[in-house]
Structures are given as C-alpha cells and as structure tokens.
Amino acid sequence: MRVLLLTGPGGDAQGWGPMDVTESVAGAIAASGDSAQIAFVETEAAFFATLDRGGFDIVWSALYQVTDNEKYIGTNADGLWVADVFDQRGIPYIGSSSETMKAMIDKFRTHDVLAARGVRVPAHHLVRATDADVSAIAYPAFVKPMGESRSIGVNDDSVVENEDQLRRQVAWIDREFHQPALVEDFLPGDEFTVLLVGNAPAQECLPGLVSVASHHYGRHKVLRADLRGVGLTKISDAGARGADASALAAEAAVAMGCLDHVRIDVKTGADGQLRVMEVNGIPGLKPRKSWGPQLYTLHHQSPEGDLEDYRQLVKAVVDAGARRFNLPVR
Ligand SMILES: Nc1ncnc2c1ncn2[C@@H]1O[C@H](COP(=O)(O)OP(=O)(O)OP(=O)(O)O)[C@@H](O)[C@H]1O
Numbered sequence: 001m002r003v004l005l006l007t008g009p010g011g012d013a014q015g016w017g018p019m020d021v022t023e024s025v026a027g028a029i030a031a032s033g034d035s036a037q038i039a040f041v042e043t044e045a046a047f048f049a050t051l052d053r054g055g056f057d058i059v060w061s062a063l064y065q066v067t068d069n070e071k072y073i074g075t076n077a078d079g080l081w082v083a084d085v086f087d088q089r090g091i092p093y094i095g096s097s098s099e100t101m102k103a104m105i106d107k108f109r110t111h112d113v114l115a116a117r118g119v120r121v122p123a124h125h126l127v128r129a130t131d132a133d134v135s136a137i138a139y140p141a142f143v144k145p146m147g148e149s150r151s152i153g154v155n156d157d158s159v160v161e162n163e164d165q166l167r168r169q170v171a172w173i174d175r176e177f178h179q180p181a182l183v184e185d186f187l188p189g190d191e192f193t194v195l196l197v198g199n200a201p202a203q204e205c206l207p208g209l210v211s212v213a214s215h216h217y218g219r220h221k222v223l224r225a226d227l228r229g230v231g232l233t234k235i236s237d238a239g240a241r242g243a244d245a246s247a248l249a250a251e252a253a254v255a256m257g258c259l260d261h262v263r264i265d266v267k268t269g270a271d272g273q274l275r276v277m278e279v280n281g282i283p284g285l286k287p288r289k290s291w292g293p294q295l296y297t298l299h300h301q302s303p304e305g306d307l308e309d310y311r312q313l314v315k316a317v318v319d320a321g322a323r324r325f326n327l328p329v330r
C-alpha cells in the first residue's frame with residue numbers, strides 16, 4: 001500500500017508535529033512494509049498538484065487546512081479543508097471525516113455536539129471581546145482559545161474568579177490569537193488523556209494520567225503552555241479512574257463520529273466527575289515524546305523498545321483507515 005503523508009508549514013500547530021515527525025511516521029510505515037511519500041505543501045495550488053500527480057492509495061494528513069500560519073491553528077473559517085477535497089475527489093484518507101474534523105477543531109462545537117448526545121462536558125460559553133453580557137458565566141471559570149492545541153493561550157490567568165479577570169483574559173486571547181474564547185467550568189482535579197486507535201469492534205482505548213511534578217504547577221493544577229513540549233509532562237498508569245476515562249472517551253468518540261486515531265483529554269470536576277475537555281482530531285506523533293506514542297508504549301511495551309511500539313501504533317492507524325476503504329492490509 002502506498003501512503004501519501006500530507007504536511008506543510010502548519011504541521012506542528014495543526015497536526016502531529018513538524019517535518020521530522022512526518023519523517024518518523026514515513027519511516028515507521030516503511031518498516032512495516034508499506035510505502036510512504038511525503039508532500040510538504042505550502043499553497044493550495046501545491047496541494048492540488050500533489051493530488052493530481054497521484055501515485056498513492058490513501059492519504060494521511062497532518063493538516064486540517066493548507067495554511068502558511070506556522071504559529072497557531074487560528075480560525076481559517078473560509079479556508080479549504082483538505083478532507084473536503086478528499087471527499088469531493090473520492091480519495092481514501094486516514095482519520096475522521098471532514099465534518100468531524102471541523103467539529104473537533106472548534107472546541108465549543110465539540111462541547112455542543114457531546115452535550116447534545118449526553119456525553120459529560122463542562123458548562124461552556126463562547127465569549128468574544130465585544131460581548132456586553134457575560135452574566136451566564138459561573139466562577140471560577142477557565143478561559144482558553146476556542147481552537148488551539150499544545151496549551152497555547154493557557155496560563156495561570158486562565159482561571160478567572162470574576163468578570164474583570166474574565167474580560168482581561170478574553171481580550172488577550174482576541175489580541176494574540178484572533179479568535180473568541182471558550183469559557184468553561186474550571187475543572188480542578190486530575191487530568192487524563194485517552195488514545196483511541198482503530199474502529200469498533202476493534203477499537204482500543206488506551207488511558208493515562210497526565211501530570212507534571214507538583215512544584216511545576218503554579219496557582220492551579222493546569223498544564224500551562226510553558227509546561228508543554230519541554231519534556232515535563234508525564235504519562236503514567238491511570239489507576240482506578242482509567243476505566244472511567246476510557247468509557248467517557250469511547251462515548252465521546254462515538255458521539256463525534258471519530259475514526260482511526262484520536263486522543264481525548266478529560267479532567268476531573270469539582271464534583272469528582274470526569275468531563276471531556278477536548279477531542280484531538282490529529283494527535284501528536286513525536287516518537288517517545290507525544291502523549292499518543294507514550295500511551296501506546298504504556299499499554300503495549302514490546303521487548304524491542306519504544307520505536308517498535310511506535311511502528312505498531314502507526315501500523316494500527318494506517319491499517320484501520322485502509323480497512324475502511326477495502327485496501328489490502330498486510
Ligand atoms: N475547563 C478546564 N478546567 C481546568 N483546566 C483546563 C480546562 N480546560 C483546559 N484546561 C487545562 O488546559 C490544558 C489545555 O487545554 P486543552 O486540552 O483544551 O487544550 P489543548 O491546548 O488543545 O491541548 P492539546 O495540546 O492536548 O491539544 C489542559 O491540558 C488542562 O490542563
């Protein structure tokens with residue numbers, strides 16, 4: 001099978017990581033006996049030219065949208081969604097459908113979809129800097145950008161106790177990231193992340209506890225942006241809450257219609273109940289470093305080491321996509 005890996009300048013902000021990560025994914029695919037080619041596209045024209053050239057059986061994209069914005073995802077509302085193009089052209093692709101991708105990138109929409117289907121989420125509001133009435137919000141609340149990842153826009157001031165603090169944080173998110181803020185109930189307890197690989201009935205739910213050494217937390221037990229991507233977060237056995245976290249994540253994946261590979265973050269509310277924080281449509285794939293590969297190793301440690309675990313994870317995702325399109329799987 002020939003896999004086209006699609007990435008571009010937005011590969012780190014939007015997708016599984018920068019170019020070296022895409023090269024690791026390609027290496028893992030090759031090690032399993034399939035072939036992988038990488039297309040780094042900077043423009044929509046280059047994206048279309050890549051598809052026109054063909055020579056692949058299935059695409060796996062690190063991008064939701066082709067963009068030159070390297071820093072953050074943003075709300076490229078009018079931009080082109082790559083999965084829409086795959087659908088229009090009948091091109092097989094790994095990962096969730098375009099509709100699901102659009103719902104996952106917008107964390108407010110994710111919460112609405114989940115709440116409508118009875119999946120536990122925090123109370124949530126979309127707040128713009130120009131909004132006059134914010135009386136619906138209960139405190140303490142948590143303020144974050146509507147559609148980012150890697151904890152971008154998350155710091156100790158994300159936890160707000162009153163309207164003044166809320167307005168300050170919403171204005172900052174508007175200035176820095178040019179998007180509305182998602183304001184949620186503050187969830188003060190333990191945090192878990194669950195990797196979902198494959199599709200029912202062969203879907204695996206792999207939970208883990210996410211933490212940093214206690215002296216790294218500031219005023220609140222939240223993963224600030226400065227704690228991410230620097231080797232400080234630890235994925236460990238989820239213990240007694242693992243089954244709960246997995247069950248909640250599996251419910252969320254069904255409600256959103258997720259396919260092949262997603263990672264779902266959940267946190268414990270003041271009432272002790274787990275709630276979904278977000279559904280990551282293109283989970284990170286940095287070998288050894290991203291939470292997904294760490295979760296896979298936590299549950300599937302092989303004697304050959306974590307790069308072998310990584311190869312198996314990549315193979316499981318590729319095969320899950322391929323099976324849906326009746327492509328041959330080794
Ligand atoms: N409602 C909340 N209450 C408490 N903490 C929260 C809440 N929402 C988010 N956080 C904290 O902020 C961090 C980042 O939030 P979230 O997972 O939504 O965003 P992200 O940046 O997209 O993450 P990822 O890198 O996993 O894609 C979480 O890991 C958590 O520590």
Ligand SMILES: [Mg+2]
Nearest residue numbers: 151265277278
């Ligand atoms: Mg997260």
